[in-house]
Amino acid sequence: MNAWSLPFDVMRFELRRSMTLGRLALWFLLVAFPVAIIATISSIARINLGAEFNAQELVEPFGMTLYFLVPEVTCLLGLLLWATPAISSEIEGQTWVYLTMRSAGRSTVLLGKYMTAVVWTLSAALVSVGISALIIGPEVSFRLWWVLSVLSVLSCVVHAALYVLIGAVFYRRTMVAAVVYTMVVEYGMSFVPALVNKLTVNYRLRGLLADWMGWEDARSQAENIFGSESATTHVSMLAVMALTLITLALWRVGRTEYPTQQEG
Secondary structure: OHHHHHHHHHHHHHHHOEEEEHHHHHHHHHHHHHHHHHHHHHHHHHHHHHHHHHOOOOOHHHHHHHHHHHHHHHHHHHHHHHHHHHHHHHHHHOOHHHOOOOOHHHHHHHHHHHHHHHHHHHHHHHHHHHHHHHHHHHHHHHHHHHHHHHHHHHHHHHHHHHHHHHHHOOOHHHHHHHHHHHHHHHOHHHHHHHHHHHHOOHHOOOOOOHHHHHHHHHHHHHHHEEEEEEHHHHHHHHHEEEEHHHOOOHHHHHOOOOOOOOOO
């Protein structure tokens, strides 16, 4: 068997195992949450504005709302549940010791679970973005759908690598560490007008949102939120972050002797 296909085998196994009533219900909840909020806001706007309602003029507030609901909330919630416990779930299930006995077993499982987290979460995010964009209005749906879909892909790829690394380092209090990091860094420091916010994922995603949607006024008035760098710079930084984080996670997993449940 080709060693390169092993992570995909792990991904297929994990995805098949996820086809349970509880996990499918969670998937539908992640899809429905942003859609319900966008539908409610759109209905209120249409009622209040009546014939004056113009989705093109409201694309910025709608776009910001949908961005916050999907790449910054839906994606992170899904990845918290899937990517963060990649190692701790195997330790608690007493299967980690068997995985470490196989050649490249640790890296295979880590990469497979990383890809599973990305695919599972991204599928919910893309469906949610597509439905929400249609609700906002067909005159703006394509551009908004395209931009938010790409941002959802980038959010899942980079945040999944981040949460996998957190899970590899803090295998005992995985969820607590991931939630604290998310609240303090991604939802806190990313808005701080200092060098540290440029090292956060959400800062880069917001910069791409403003650049690709052509919101130059918003960028000039809130540079600490949207940044002033080019889209190429943001994408390059996100790529470097993803590669660095997943490499560190593989290094950590490959050199750490995690205690089994009996040893712990």
